[in-house]
Amino acid sequence: MQEVKSKVTSWLIPIGAVIAALALGAIMLLALGAEPLSGYATMFGAAFGNLKGLSATAMKSIPLLLVGVGICISFRANVINIGGEGQMVMGALWATITALSFPHLDSLMLVPLVLLMGILGGAVWGAIPGALKAYFNVSEILSTIMLNIVAVQIMNYLLRGVLIDPGEIERGTRIPQTARLPETSDLPLLFEGLRVHLGFVIALLAAFAVWVLLWRTALGFKLRSVGLSREAARYAGIPVKRSIITALALSGAMAGLAGAILVFGSESHRMVTDGSSTGFTGSAGFNGIVVALFAGLHPLWSIPSSLLFGGMLVGANALQRAAQVPSALVIALNGLIVVFVVSSEFFRRKLQQHHSARQAIEEDSRLTEENVGS
Amino acid sequence: MNPVRTLKKALIAAATVALCLSSGNLFAAGKVLKVAIIAPSASNDLAFTQSIVEGINAIKAERELDVAITDGTFVVEDAAAAIRDYAAKGYDLVIAHGSQYGGSLKEIAKDFPKTAFAWGTSADTFGMPNVSSYEAHSEEGGYVMGMMAAALSKSGSIGVVGPIEVGDAKLYVDGFVAGAKAQKADIKTNVNYIGSFSDVALAAEAARAHLAVGSDVLTGTAQMVVGAVGVAKTKKAAWFGTQANQTVLAPEIVVACQVYKWEVILKQILADMDQGVLGGKKYAISLANNGLVIEFNDKYELPADVKTIGMDAITAIKEGKITVLK
Amino acid sequence: MNDFFSTTILIATVASGIRLATPFLLASLGEALGQRSGVLNLGVDGVMLMGAFVAYFVVLKTGNPLIGAAAGILLGMVFGLVYAFITVNLHAEQGVSGIGIYLFGLGMSDLLFQKLVGTPLPIMPFPEIHIPLLADIPIIGPMLFTHSLIVYVAFLLVPAFTLLLNSTTYGMNIRAVGENPAAVDSLGVSVTKVRYSAIIIGNGLAGLAGAALAIELGIFQHNLTNSMGFIAIALVYFGAWRPFGVMAGSLIFGMVAAIVLQGKTLGIIPRSASDLAAMAPAVITIFALVLVANRFKQPAALSKPYERGR
Missing domain, CATH: 3.40.50.2300 (Response regulator)
Structure with a gap:
């Protein structure tokens, strides 16, 4: 009974933190001259209120979830990966090049092939900082940030150069985008009339696969051991260097898959750049970190976490359209929620300690009574 | 019954029907x-x-x-x-x-x-x-302002700050360069596409790089040029703007802007x-349909002969005597 | 004549590199100080953005860049106070709370700008200060001694921080707290106080870095920093947590960017290769770190909250 109660309160605290953040957001909405309750209702309704909204939320959550479960792998191995943006871009590029190269393959061949190439592209871009870390002791924080910049410029170079839609050259408009990718590479839609596509199922499967990998395989055990203590892992005979590379490669692979799905599930079915990575990724490479940490680095908890943050982004855009409230508000609000929830962890831990301490005392006194009784 | 009045009524009715018909379409009259x-x-x-x-x-x-x-x-x-x-x-x-x-x-x-x-x-x-x-x-206004820039430049060197070489940014820059060359064949036009629509700091530094090689007239296109205008202002280099009227950014150096209408x-x-x-x-x-308008900054003391070059170019382009980039 | 021309360009390029390096240097120094005390802050970019907006706004209203810079520092310190409370008292996960701060700063600065200002009106930048005598030295003078106040401040902070960290009790405490907080605690030094002060100073510098950027450019815009704060964090690792190392990293990054820019301006770098050239600072920074055998270890207690008795 006691345990159930403590479980409930330990859940109430992060929820309370979200509510506190939303209350601050409400004040901000008031200051902007918008009605907070109807504002939030608009957001919630747009994200979860109907099938179309749910579909949009699911779509937004795909890259967040994939990057997030990738982050679960690397952070569990105690390797920081801030290179999600670059890995998404590289995965998307590899997949796009593949689709453009094999336009005649049928859907059953081409879709798996391009997704696989996305995984590979991201894995290679993740393995590079892994190798730099393992063999040259270059901080992965530095290299992943720097490789983001490199990936964006490779994208710009390719989309303005060899990959550009020949029609753009012909017309002289030179928009840096590929031609429409072969229709056989389109990700099939799940339901008639809704935008959500196969990518969502793939992301869910990936989350499950990463859970299996981390807790049901020898490789996962090795990665987590390295994460807990590199020294101890080394003594136990686990190849630490190789594990670091593997962790970053797998993490990058998930981000690369996210990038590929973004391209083949997009409205335009082509890759296009505005010169920045954000224009393509929508900052999923960063937001995925938030999703994963919010889920306690657990791949399965990352699913609801990604839906929550995906829903917030959908709601933000809807709020901007409905009430002309700048979507910047929701970016700030996301930040507040993250800060509040992470901070609330402290109170949850305190509460748990308090409970276990009380349990220990009760146990103690019970034993004493028994002793006295006998 | 007055036949004249009947005729009048009939005419009014016919006119009303005609009016309704002429505006009769998908979007019924009155619908916002x-x-x-x-x-x-x-x-x-x-x-x-x-x-x-x-x-x-x-x-x-x-x-x-x-x-x-x-x-x-x-x-x-x-x-x-x-x-x-x-x-x-x-x-x-x-x-x-x-x-x-x-x-x-x-x-x-x-x-x-x-x-x-x-x-x-x-x-x-x-x-x-x-x-x-x-x-x-936008190449038309670019051409006009390129000519004025070349006439205005004392150093013989002009700097251009661009985002990525695409769309109307490319058209404007190409037109500007062509105009400058048409005015003064030996003018040096340094074009720097910084590779971003948003990096204000890099645009500012690109403007500084132009000034360092002696450019005394600058131009640029896309939203990140606000940084470049600031730099031009500190060094009193003349600025030509495009897309919107940027005079408010630096009233003392903005010569003219091509404004999209x-x-x-x-x-x-x-x-x-x-x-x-x-x-x-x-x-x-275009200039011809007044969708593109060259708005001069009254506060800038533009030599009359340079302004004449610009006005003549506008007229010539409008009348089809000059075709830009064709 | 040609010779003179290339000297001019050399001077301009070096000066431009120093200017470009300045915001990185300020933010990196601040981050290095915080990390030395054992606290990682991934929110630098958000603090920079807020500092940039507040400084911009204050200069817009007062016309005085110095007050603007001070406002930027103050804003950064307030963020530092909050961040210290979250990480030191509440033991929050530092990676993720930093990203929360980043997102907050990114959204909030944009929101405030849209609501309070709207059109990007220009503000008064810092005046250039020609240092007497030094500025008259040929070549070196115009390269190094004709900058704005903020550039001198940033580079003077490098030896100042080195002294602070290596030769003062306070500096020793910071380093010790970053390596072994329990030991420091047992000596009767408050880990909390040391970390609070390091975080507040560090964030104040991030605020100043943003202010420097906005005031130097004379403008504010959505996402003005363009992820500079993240690069600043990377440069802390490059500089191995040492002020002069951080300075070297900032200068390499700034110089390469300046050389690329100048190369494009002069047409040496063809336009088709401009995207490839734009990645040069990032690539060269990585290679430089690979080549400089990295013998330095990060502070042992970095990103680990301190709890007495654990």
């Missing part, structure tokens, strides 16, 4: 059109997005419109979602103001045959009956819609 705009940067960026917002506001002063604007949509997929959302909500005209949105629009427009879409800057309607395209012949083509698009035409047309603003 709903227009949505999706744009990449902020509505007040003194550049690309501001130009379309000012355009629609100018129309609103003349006829009643229900306008919704989603600005700052630099994530292409978010823009696609907004375009689809507005169309589904029954907006009559959805304007995708960014060439990077075209690929998405091409797919979405198929699903909403009764909605009119417009996108720019581009000259491609995808052969669809409900998509129109619009573009700016999108209302010229927006008016045409709406008029066509009144006739039941939803798209399939290509529109363009």
